[in-house]
Amino acid sequence: MLREEIREHVILGHATETETGVQELLTAQVSVDEIIQQVLVPAMAVVGEKFRRNEIFVPEMLIAARAMQAGLAVLEPLILQTGRQYMGRVVIGTVKGDLHDIGKKLVATMLQGAGWEVIDLGVDVAPEKFLQAVKEHKPEVVGLSALLTTTMPNMKATIELLKEEGVRDQVHVMVGGAPVTEKFAKEVGADGFAADAGEAVEKCAAFVV
Ligand code: B12
Structure with a gap:
């Protein structure tokens, strides 16, 4: 074909x-x-x-x-299958109000293939749920996905909650999804942005080496 x-x-x-x-x-x-x-x-x-x-x-x-x-x-x-060395742990999810998960799943799978342990919280994930997962799993990286311009503010809300609860500095926050940009990532106080799953793997690796 x-x-x-x-x-x-x-x-x-x-x-x-x-x-x-x-x-x-x-x-x-x-x-x-x-x-x-x-x-x-x-x-x-x-x-x-x-x-x-x-x-x-x-x-x-x-x-x-x-x-x-x-x-x-x-x-x-x-x-x-790639079977690389253990890199660390990532908590990932699509933010509250947003049901798009194809890209997020792809990022999760590629990270797993690159040696990361991935805890995928699914879609429509409230800031409180991200917070709880950070406290429970102590990941190196938190990945937030959003595909709708209307749900992008929930990335900021999640980061703000992590700050308020005093755990923001214990993790690296990555944001992504079609409408998300590097500029937006900076504005909401994320540590990184990736346009696709390959770049997400590279950026996450750079946090831990
Ligand atoms: C498939 C799809 C759907 C499916 C989703 C199914 C599913 N299980 O995911 C369904 C039908 C459910 C859907 C629903 C809706 N959708 Co929709 N959808 C799409 C579509 C066509 C493709 C998205 C996709 O899967 N792309 C393929 C993947 C591989 O790409 P990706 O998601 O961008 O992910 C890559 C990167 O962005 C990045 N990435 C993604 N997440 C993350 C996370 C991190 C941490 C990092 C680092 C990187 C990263 O890496 C990924 C892999 O390379 C887009 C069009 C588009 N251009 O995006 C519209 C689109 C996103 N949808 C849109 C709309 C409007 C809706 C609805 C509101 C429609 C409606 N009237 O009901 C609803 C909203 C439902 C909700 N509450 O979420 C609009 C959004 C417009 C806007 N400005 O916000 C779009 C852009 C279509 C359009 N042109 O109008 N949708």
Whole structure:
């Protein structure tokens, strides 16, 4: 299957075909990174664009997301296989009010593959829940994900709560998600920002070496 065809299957929400296509690319020795960056992620960008232009609606966006996840599921065992040395612990979650989790999961999986122990709190995670997890798991890094401009302020609220409770200095806070920028990260007092999962792995490693 051509890359273009697989992208189209993701956009149309054909999970089985997406899975088959990804498997075919792997058989053809295409790297995991290339499949993610050049096939799956661009497909979701098209989906977002179609939604913005009112050409598709939430149900279509949801089935496209399922196809994307089916494709990523094929890659997950390979990402986890790298078996690097232990790097430390990360608590990660999508902030309150936000249900987007594909990118956050990808970051979590890539971190695991790179030797991090990851505690994934899921989606719609309230600041209090992040706080509780920091106290309980004492992670080196806290990762906050947001895909909506309306939920980005909850990143700030989470960081503020960590400050108020006196644990902010015990962790490195990373923020990410499509609308998040380096500038925003600085404004809300995060320690770092990454535009994609590969960069997230690099930045987290830089905190501990
Ligand atoms: C799929 C999708 C959905 C799915 C989500 C399914 C799921 N399980 O995640 C569903 C259908 C549920 C959904 C719902 C909604 N969505 Co939506 N969705 C998308 C879409 C098309 C793709 C997102 C995605 O998965 N991308 C692929 C991944 C791999 O990329 P990523 O998330 O950006 O993650 C990467 C980086 O950002 C980074 N990263 C991510 N998290 C983190 C965290 C850390 C710590 C770090 C370091 C890095 C990092 O690394 C990741 C991997 O490389 C986007 C379009 C877009 N351009 O983003 C819209 C989009 C985000 N959605 C949008 C909207 C409006 C909504 C709804 C409000 C629609 C509605 N009317 O109900 C609801 C909100 C529901 C809620 N409360 O959250 C808008 C947001 C607009 C805005 N300005 O805020 C977008 C941009 C679409 C658009 N163009 O209008 N959505």
